[in-house]
Amino acid sequence: RIRGLKPADFNASVMRQGGTILGTTNTRNPFRYPVPGGETRDRSEELIAIIKGLKIDALIGIGGDGSFEIMSRLATQGNLNFVGIPKTIDNDLDMTDFSVGFDTAVAVATEALDRLQPTAASHDRVMILEVMGRDAGHIALSAGIAGGVDVILIPEIPYTVENIAKKINAVKAGGRNFALMIVSEAVKTPEGNKRQVVYQGGEKRYGGIGEFLGPKIAEATGSETRVTVLGHVQRGGAPTYNDRLLASGLGVKAVELVNEGKFGRMVAWRHNEVTDVAIEDAIRQCRVVSMDSSLVHTARALGISFGD
Known part of the structure; x- marks a missing residue:
C-alpha cells in the first residue's frame, strides 16, 4: 500500500x-517473501520496479541491521x-553510540525494577527480570545499574550459578532480605546452551533464561525466587526525551545527506554529535558490550556481580 505524506x-x-x-514491518523480507504453503519467494525486482515507477529520488530506511542489510x-x-x-x-548497530529506541527501553526496564x-x-524474595537485547547486553547493563540490582547477566560475560548465589548470600548476610537481578534474553545456560522459544513456522527467538535460572538460584540460596519477563512492553509507550532529541537530530541529518546527494550512509550519534558513516561499516558486526566499557567498570565498582 502506498501512502503520500504531507x-x-x-x-x-x-x-x-x-x-x-507508516505501517511498515520487519517481517516481510522481499528477498524471502512468505507465500502460502510455508515457502518463500524473491520479490525484490517487483519492489524495485515499484520504487522506480513512483520516481522516488531516495529512500530513508529506519531500522536495525536486518532492515539495513535488506536496504x-x-x-x-x-x-x-x-x-x-x-x-x-x-x-547493537555498530558505528553509533546510541540507536533510537534504546533509551526508552532502558527507562521501561528501570521502571520495572523500581516496581519489583x-x-x-x-x-523476602529474589526477583529476576528478563529483558530484551538479542545478542548484546546493553539494555540489561544500563537498566541494571540505573535500577540498583545486585546481579547483572549479559551474554558477553560467562557466569556460574554458584557465583550468583555467592553474591545473593552476601547480600542477605549484610542484613538485606531481598535481592534484584536482571538478565538479558540471549544469556546462555552455564553449559553454553541457548534458551529459545520456537514459534509457529519454526522461527526461533530468545526467551526462557529467566525461568531456567529461577529454580536453580532458589535451590542454591534457599530464597524464594520469582521471574518476570518484560517482553514487548519495552517496545511501546511514549519515547523518552533523549530518544526524541536523538531521533530529531538524526532525522535532520538524514534529510541533509539526501539533499547533498550522499547515499549509502547511515546517520549516527558518535562522541556527542551527529555524524554519518558508511552503511557497510554499521552492519559489518554486532555492537556488543565491551569489557573495557565505563558501564562495566561502574557496575563492578558499585558491587554489582556479573556472576563471573
Missing part, C-alpha cells in the same frame, strides 16, 4: 508516539539511493 501529517503528537505511523541489497541491485537511520532498542523492589522486600 508536513501536516507530522504534527506535535507524532514524537509522543511509539511504534510506527543495502536493494540499493545495489536496483541502483537505488539509500540513507539509514539507526532504530533498535538492542543498541518493593514486592521483593515485602516477601
